[in-house]
Amino acid sequence: MSGAIIEADGLTREFRIRDGKRRRVLTAVDGLTVRIEPGEAVGYIGANGAGKSTTIKMLTGILVPTAGSVLTCALRPVQDRRRLARQVGVVFGQRSQLWWDLPVRESFRILAAIHALTRAEETDRTAELVEQLELGEFLSVPVRQLSLGQRMRAEIAAALLHSPRLVILDEPTIGLDVLSKQRLREFLVGERRLHGTTLLLTTHDMGDVERLCDRILVIDHGRLAYDGDLPGLSRTVGAQRVLVVDLAEPVPDLTGMDGARHLSSEAGGLRQRLAFDAEQTTAAKVLAAVSDKVEVLDLTVEEPDIEDVVRRIYAAGR
Amino acid sequence: MGSTGTVEAGAAETAGLREKLRPYRAVLASRARSQRAYRTSFVLDLASSLLVGLVELAEVWVLFSNVTSLGGMRFNQILLVFGMADLGFSLADLSFGHLDNLPDFLRAGTLDAFYLRPQPILLQLITSDISLRRLARAAVGAAALGIGLATAGVSWDPRTVVLLALGLVSGYATFAALFVWAAGLQFFLLDGEEMTNAFVYGGRYAATQPASVWSRPLKLIFGFFFPMAFTAYLPTVTILGLPGPDWLPAWLGWCAPAAAAWSWLMGLLCWRWGLRHYQGGGG
Numbered sequence: 001m002s003g004a005i006i007e008a009d010g011l012t013r014e015f016r017i018r019d020g021k022r023r024r025v026l027t028a029v030d031g032l033t034v035r036i037e038p039g040e041a042v043g044y045i046g047a048n049g050a051g052k053s054t055t056i057k058m059l060t061g062i063l064v065p066t067a068g069s070v071l072t073c074a075l076r077p078v079q080d081r082r083r084l085a086r087q088v089g090v091v092f093g094q095r096s097q098l099w100w101d102l103p104v105r106e107s108f109r110i111l112a113a114i115h116a117l118t119r120a121e122e123t124d125r126t127a128e129l130v131e132q133l134e135l136g137e138f139l140s141v142p143v144r145q146l147s148l149g150q151r152m153r154a155e156i157a158a159a160l161l162h163s164p165r166l167v168i169l170d171e172p173t174i175g176l177d178v179l180s181k182q183r184l185r186e187f188l189v190g191e192r193r194l195h196g197t198t199l200l201l202t203t204h205d206m207g208d209v210e211r212l213c214d215r216i217l218v219i220d221h222g223r224l225a226y227d228g229d230l231p232g233l234s235r236t237v238g239a240q241r242v243l244v245v246d247l248a249e250p251v252p253d254l255t256g257m258d259g260a261r262h263l264s265s266e267a268g269g270l271r272q273r274l275a276f277d278a279e280q281t282t283a284a285k286v287l288a289a290v291s292d293k294v295e296v297l298d299l300t301v302e303e304p305d306i307e308d309v310v311r312r313i314y315a316a317g318r
Numbered sequence: 319m320g321s322t323g324t325v326e327a328g329a330a331e332t333a334g335l336r337e338k339l340r341p342y343r344a345v346l347a348s349r350a351r352s353q354r355a356y357r358t359s360f361v362l363d364l365a366s367s368l369l370v371g372l373v374e375l376a377e378v379w380v381l382f383s384n385v386t387s388l389g390g391m392r393f394n395q396i397l398l399v400f401g402m403a404d405l406g407f408s409l410a411d412l413s414f415g416h417l418d419n420l421p422d423f424l425r426a427g428t429l430d431a432f433y434l435r436p437q438p439i440l441l442q443l444i445t446s447d448i449s450l451r452r453l454a455r456a457a458v459g460a461a462a463l464g465i466g467l468a469t470a471g472v473s474w475d476p477r478t479v480v481l482l483a484l485g486l487v488s489g490y491a492t493f494a495a496l497f498v499w500a501a502g503l504q505f506f507l508l509d510g511e512e513m514t515n516a517f518v519y520g521g522r523y524a525a526t527q528p529a530s531v532w533s534r535p536l537k538l539i540f541g542f543f544f545p546m547a548f549t550a551y552l553p554t555v556t557i558l559g560l561p562g563p564d565w566l567p568a569w570l571g572w573c574a575p576a577a578a579a580w581s582w583l584m585g586l587l588c589w590r591w592g593l594r595h596y597q598g599g600g601g
Binding site: 013015057060061062063064066078081082083085086088089090092095096097099101102106109110113114115116159 | 337340341343344345348352426427428430431433434435436437438597598
């Protein structure tokens with residue numbers, strides 16, 4: 001099948017809200033024009049309330065756009081909602097789509113019926129997902145008794161059971177521990193490689209974007225503020241990485257280093273934070289420069305944080 | 319050859335229908351199983367539901383220990399009205415009562431999950447649960463109806479059977495529509511359960527009463543707009559050959575299906591209207 005998987009043109013959504021006695025119009029999504037091709041993995045990022053969830057609801061036919069148009073899998077989401085549902089899987093990180101009091105296995109069985117999977121399809125796909133998401137140990141446990149990490153894996157399996165062409169994940173890794181996040185990302189990478197699934201995910205986690213997405217859309221106050229890859233984004237906003245060094249002895253602030261800027265010192269200079277631009281220098285060069293002055297015991301490199309990136313884009317757009 | 323084709327087409331149609339119903343069957347069967355899974359709690363549920371039914375029946379009985387006739391009906395004739403209305407309502411409550419939970423879905427945002435499945439939203443919502451404990455209450459209604467039929471001097475002829483069947487089926491459909499109607503309005507009312515409960519449960523109460531005692535405004539509201547008089551009272555009047563009261567002639571008992579159709583029309587309109595409001599597509 002040719003053609004875009006998502007094609008939004010001037011997509012706009014307003015909400016009329018009551019603010020005390022006055023009514024005002026809030027524009028949640030403002031003229032979004034974007035085209036996503038089959039097989040892409042797109043990170044959709046923005047601050048809380050930037051319009052991410054509203055966009056997703058318009059893509060899936062839950063909300064009717066105020067203006068503009070969108071085609072998802074070449075279908076009109078509102079009018080063709082039922083046909084679209086067969087091709088899209090959505091995971092809402094905060095809201096469960098499973099049956100709270102039923103065992104995970106039972107939820108899958110019901111969903112297979114809902115999506116009219118044949119016996120063979122149901123068995124094969126369930127087995128595949130159970131193996132890859134490691135659901136075996138809690139298949140017969142009621143959903144309400146699962147840990148957050150287990151539940152999220154079950155949610156993802158539920159959304160992918162009918163092998164959708166497009167998978168939309170709203171904050172899939174929120175609240176998960178490092179290991180669970182890692183597993184989930186590996187699974188999504190594998191799913192995409194194996195089935196050519198298109199991924200669209202909203203997240204606050206830079207790690208998700210780095211490991212999963214080859215394209216990033218930044219939405220700010222309902223408007224598309226950036227469309228491109230991650231290095232490009234960092235370049236655009238000049239987001240800097242931060243080297244944190246634990247030193248053998250307290251030293252004065254490490255200012256005046258080449259390509260790095262001193263941010264802060266803790267414990268009287270035993271731990272210092274240095275910002276550097278990944279375009280100009282490398283962590284190794286900064287580390288070498290620090291090591292010339294004082295012995296380094298330990299170090300971490302902090303990635304630019306999404307909130308920070310978004311803030312910078314916002315500031316730049318003023 | 320032609321007949322084989324017809325048989326095959328018929329078989330294919332049946333298979334298609336089975337496949338169409340599979341999602342709903344899967345959910346309902348699993349809901350029913352999970353309710354029966356804990357025997358003690360299920361029995362307690364049944365018992366409490368039975369108690370509610372009996373208390374409501376007792377109310378009618380207490381009333382009649384003070385009067386011999388109400389609205390031109392004797393106790394065993396009222397039993398017929400009560401039984402018919404309560405049986406219809408309990409069965410509607412069993413299969414549609416959970417539509418009352420729509421405000422919870424709206425608050426928690428869980429209605430969105432229904433949008434991601436390839437079935438109509440209302441059908442999914444209706445088949446998302448079933449309250450088997452209401453069977454106990456339906457049994458009270460059925461018993462009252464049985465006793466009423468046996469003692470109220472009903473003449474058993476085809477006319478009676480048809481009227482009874484029409485009345486029961488239409489009554490069930492009317493009450494079911496009332497739940498849909500109320501759910502549709504929930505989209506507009508924040509915390510509007512109180513208001514819609516007033517007409518759903520008030521309607522049930524009205525349905526168990528002889529409409530002849532109602533004032534004219536009540537006759538308009540529960541006689542026609544929410545056609546509660548058609549769920550039990552009017553069919554009973556027609557079965558018993560009693561004269562109907564003002565504004566509600568006895569032949570209206572035959573029109574119970576029309577009342578059900580009207581209720582469904584209003585229910586579906588309100589639902590559609592509510593859903594549009596939810597999606598923000600304009601009224």
